[in-house]
Amino acid sequence: MFIAELGVGLNCTGSCGNQGLDIRFPFWIKDRHPEQCGYPGFNLSCNERGDIVLELPAAVDLYIDKIDYENQVIYASDPKGCLLSQHSNFNSSVFHLQFKMSKVDFSIFNCSLNNARSPNWMVPCLSTLHYDVLAIDSEQSIDDNELLLSCTKMYDLPVPQDIRLSWSYPNCGTCEATGKLCGLRENSSTELETECYGLPRPEKGARKKRLTVGVTTGSILFGVLVIAVYQIYSFRKSEEEYQAKG
Numbered sequence: 001m002f003i004a005e006l007g008v009g010l011n012c013t014g015s016c017g018n019q020g021l022d023i024r025f026p027f028w029i030k031d032r033h034p035e036q037c038g039y040p041g042f043n044l045s046c047n048e049r050g051d052i053v054l055e056l057p058a059a060v061d062l063y064i065d066k067i068d069y070e071n072q073v074i075y076a077s078d079p080k081g082c083l084l085s086q087h088s089n090f091n092s093s094v095f096h097l098q099f100k101m102s103k104v105d106f107s108i109f110n111c112s113l114n115n116a117r118s119p120n121w122m123v124p125c126l127s128t129l130h131y132d133v134l135a136i137d138s139e140q141s142i143d144d145n146e147l148l149l150s151c152t153k154m155y156d157l158p159v160p161q162d163i164r165l166s167w168s169y170p171n172c173g174t175c176e177a178t179g180k181l182c183g184l185r186e187n188s189s190t191e192l193e194t195e196c197y198g199l200p201r202p203e204k205g206a207r208k209k210r211l212t213v214g215v216t217t218g219s220i221l222f223g224v225l226v227i228a229v230y231q232i233y234s235f236r237k238s239e240e241e242y243q244a245k246g
Contacts (some may be wrong), residue, residue, distance in 0.1 A: 011033070012024065012025065012033055012034075012036075012037035012038075012183075014029050014032060014033065016029070016044075016046035016047075016050045016051065016052045017049070017050015017051070021052060023044060023052070023067075024069075024181070025037065025038055025039065025172065025181065025182050025183050025184075026038055026039035026167075026170050026172060026182070026194075027039075027042045027043075027044050027067070028042065028043055029043075029044050029045065029046060030043045030044065031045065036184070039184075039192065039194075040094075040192070041094035044064070051063050052064040054074070054076065056095070060078075060082045060083055060125065061080065061125075062076040062077065062078055062083070062165075063078075065077055069172065069173075070176040070177055071166075072166055072168070072172070072173050073164055073165070073166045074095070074164065074165040074166070075163070075164055076163045076164070076165060077163060078160060078163060080123070080124060080125060081123050081135055082125035082126070083099075083160050083163070095165040096165065096166045096168075097163070097164075097165055098164045098165070098166065099160040099161065099162055099164065100161050105137075105157065105158050106135040106136060106137060106138060106156070106158075107135070107136045107137075107138050107153055107155075107156050108133060108134070108153070108154045108156070109133065109135075109136060109148055109151040109152065109154065110131055110133055110151060110152045111132045111133070111148065111150065111152075112132075121134040121135055121136055122134055122135075123135050133154075134151065135157075136148070138156060170182070170192070170194045171194070172194060172196075174196065175196035178196065180196040180197060180198050181196065181197055182194055182195075182196060182197075183195065183197060
């Protein structure tokens with residue numbers, strides 16, 4: 001009860017923009033929620049367009065499309081192509097990365113700033129003040145491309161798709177499966193021990209079902225009450241007429 005009240009008091013749930021994606025423990029929104037609302041390494045942010053951004057090591061920002069709290073999986077996208085920089089050495093102490101590679105390959109070039117800049121091909125998270133990094137579709141002809149005259153090809157890389165990140169700890173899947181909330185345990189022996197709390201969340205359609213049952217039951221009781229009042233009224237009226245005749 002204390003943890004539930006603490007969570008409500010701290011306003012530990014929220015969302016970005018109008019997407020309606022519920023953000024709750026172990027996640028928390030940086031600059032909006034206090035750190036006590038979430039678990040270390042699970043901080044998110046909202047950009048100006050209302051996208052949910054997950055900041056990973058090596059300046060990789062992924063956009064979150066869906067969070068499966070019960071199975072502890074994040075479905076994400078990489079609109080800036082920054083995951084290209086971690087094609088062989090992606091490492092995160094919190095999340096395990098899984099993704100499928102598309103059939104489209106990109107050639108990655110290290111280019112001098114003397115070239116005309118091409119924002120459509122440039123990979124911002126790999127580029128620096130001294131050179132640009134371009135990602136060129138391998139199926140395109142690059143022999144006569146003036147942008148690549150002073151560029152050095154680094155490697156070919158397939159485009160990652162269907163990006164999923166899973167986590168093992170904190171394990172809140174059991175809480176989610178029973179419809180309860182998960183949070184940090186108060187007065188625990190360790191600072192990061194978690195527990196389930198709160199009443200089970202109603203299943204989809206349960207509220208509507210309860211409302212229907214309530215309305216039906218209320219209607220029946222109201223009907224019984226009306227009949228009872230009418231019977232009492234009729235009985236008293238008959239008694240009065242009988243006494244008047246006597």
